[in-house]
Amino acid sequence: MTSTAATETSGSSRTGRRQRSVIPEPISRRRYLGIAVTSFIVVLAAWWLITALGVIDETFLPGPADVVRVIVETATSGQLWDDMGVSVWRVMVGYLLAVVLAVPLGVLSGSSPRAEAAIEPLTDFIRYMPVVAFVPLTIIWVGTEDTQKFLIIWLGTFFQMVLMVADAVRRVPRSYQNLGATLGMGRTGILVHIIVPAALPRIWDTLRLCLGWAWSWLVVAELVAATSGMGYRITQAQRFLATDTIIAYVIVLGVLGLVFDQVMRAAGRRMFRYLEGRS
Structure with missing residues (x-):
């Protein structure tokens, strides 16, 4: 009897420890x-x-006051706003081109084994190629205008996005598809009305994450053969060891990326409000 009680006590204590180790509520x-x-x-x-x-030394790391002064001066002169406008335009065009092409291919790859065999190995192979190595090639292919910047941002986001969208589609439970078949839906109907809506929250998270990568590749796109934009201004500042300008523009890039991320996060919460409270 004592042994049983001790066992139960030991079991309950282990259960309590397991319960305390569970991830806390939001x-x-x-x-x-x-x-x-x-x-x-x-x-x-x-x-x-x-x-x-x-x-x-402040030459290598200026103080916050110096960086704020640069931000205020460039904003007052209009230079900061011009650079921001150019960079936002380049990011959004390159990113949206990736979205338009990657989402359908990802959905197709995630829902069809034959499409997966045709798309994913090649996509996986290309995504390991360093985008930086494509910079000279893109200049040869399309020149140094905005098209080259769009292409670099596209290369940095498209292939990852295809794979992540496909993975989101594959995570839809098979029971959902079986339900559609029970209701007499064809493969296209199941894909359009069941699989895609069920995968949409994860696809949206994929798009949000890839937008962050697009901002990262912007600087690479503007480092070479650019005459405007935030990456160009950082390169110019580097030549004169103007670390206050470099840090100022890096901070502004971080703020822009954070704003876009939070907007997409808020939009996702609104669109997928039905997921709140789901265990």
Whole structure:
């Protein structure tokens, strides 16, 4: 009897430990924002302290005040807004071209074994090729105008997007497809009315993540043979060791990427509100 009780106690304690180790429930929106803002403040304070104490020469790491001054000056002169406009245009065109082509191919690859065999090995092969190596080739192919920038951003996002969309489609439970077949739907009907809507939340997350990569490839696209844009301005600043301008533009790029990411995240919460509370 004592042994049984001890066993039950031991089992319940192990169960309790397992329950305590489970991932906690989501926190409130206000608390989330508070923690997020605090993390930014901590990084900013550490940056200010390092530069104020002279741990690193200001030539290599200027203080926050110097960077803010550059942002204000370039914004006042209009240079920052011009560079932002050009860069946003290039990112969105290259990214949207990737979306238009990658989503249908990903859906086809994820829903058809034959299409998967035809698309995924080749896509997987190309995605391991460094995009930077294509920069001189793209200049030879299409010149140095915006088309070359679009192509670099497209190359950096398209192949990853195809594979991730296909994976999102394959994650749709087989029971959903069986239900469609039970209702008398054909393969096209099951794909259009069941598989794609069920995979859409994951596809949207894929598009959001790939947009972040598009912003990363923007700088690569504008490093060579560019005469405008944020990446071009960073390259120009590097030649004169203007690290305050480099950091200022990098921060603005981060802010732009964060804004676009949060807009897509908010749009996803609105479109897929029915997923809230699902275990």
